[in-house]
Amino acid sequence: MVSEKVCLVTWGHDPLDDRIFFKEALSLGKVYPRVTILATGPRKIQHVGEIKVVSVGRSRLFPWTMWRLCMAARGERAHFYHLHEPQLLPLALFFRLLYRVKIIYDVHEHLPEMIRDFSTRPRKVAALLAAIFSQVDISLARCADAVLVTTGLLESRYARIDSRVVAIYNYPRTDLFDGTHKPPEALRRRYASSRIVLYHGQIGRMRNIPLLIEAVKVVAQRIKDLKLLLMGPVYGNSYRAQLLKLMRDKHVHELVELLDPVPHQQVPDYIALSQVGLVVLPPLSVFTKNIPIKLLEYMACAVPVVGGRLPPIERFVRAANCGILVDPTDSKEIAEAIVRLLEHPQEAKAMGLRGQRAVQVEYNWSRMESRLLAVYRELKEDSC
CATH class of the missing domain: 3.40.50.2000 (Glycogen Phosphorylase B;)
Structure with missing residues (x-):
């Protein structure tokens, strides 16, 4: 010392x-x-x-x-x-x-x-x-x-x-994000009957959140026990109100939850509950240059991802073969990727494990x- x-x-x-x-x-x-x-x-x-x-x-x-x-x-x-x-x-x-x-x-x-x-x-x-x-x-x-x-x-x-x-x-720190994390019993009971699709991170106008809500409506036609969790800080009460209205208008308000951000050490609780992790950011210049940490946290916890075709996301998903890449402006393509992972759990599990291995070895x-x-x-x- x-x-x-x-x-x-x-x-x-x-x-x-x-x-x-x-x-x-x-x-x-x-x-x-x-x-x-x-x-x-x-x-x-x-x-x-x-x-x-x-x-x-x-x-x-x-x-x-x-x-x-x-x-x-x-x-x-x-x-x-x-x-x-x-x-x-x-x-x-x-x-x-x-x-x-x-x-x-x-x-x-x-x-x-x-x-x-x-x-x-x-x-x-x-x-x-x-x-x-x-x-x-x-x-x-x-x-x-x-x-x-x-x-x-x-x-x-x-x-x-x-x-x-x-x-x-x-x-990510692999002692926090390791795929063996067990969420609290109350949290497990709350979502025991649901298949969880998770987005965690900032919830703002430039984050494609309405597109994810539209995708959920399509997915729900084939997956009946679906739950989309949107977890993170919502920027502005007016934007929160817009999202809640969109959920009601799309008739998915019972399938989507807006969750407040949790301390960093509790994020693995929610990832551990999830079957799919979403990192579908819009094709803005800034998102073609920054590496989204949520992607690597999903990978570390062996959760397969649906990622937008942007250079930083493609780099990791293709290298590890740990998810499905989609057009980040197409809600139907996003929905099809979610359905594929939920309907083919063995394939999804293999993707998740490959992502986890990549994090353990390199990222x-x-x-x-x-x-x-x-x-x-x-x-x-x-x-x-």
């Missing part, structure tokens, strides 16, 4: 985020005895196991919240500051100049593409904002001693800067943990 202190800082993520807490912080805690997560949100200090979690509050005024984070980070007097959003990069510049600490910038997603795809502004304005952000982000990333990325495309994007750029894929967090600790070790050696 070494004596250096690590401080992970996030502006917009939950401090118990699956990557920040369950993967990186817990992995770093195996080597570094003092690991702290700083986040915004209701002000409090707590210890989750050996990890200290500090929420500094959040103001509507960006500078005030940034000041709180900055002062809290300064008070930690850490050797490593691990930042999870681009708006924290000015903090990196400030700390490097004054305190000679090591800065790690963790890039979760391809943010310029998210600006283009999800912005409510006119398309040309969104494209201009994305281009400006892209250049500013690359310039500020040079302040970091290391840049961690979650995809090969992001690795290429940041390759032009002088810092270390290392791909730390957001692969697992243990391999990424070694990379993460190597980055920290090299940064420490640089400062000696």
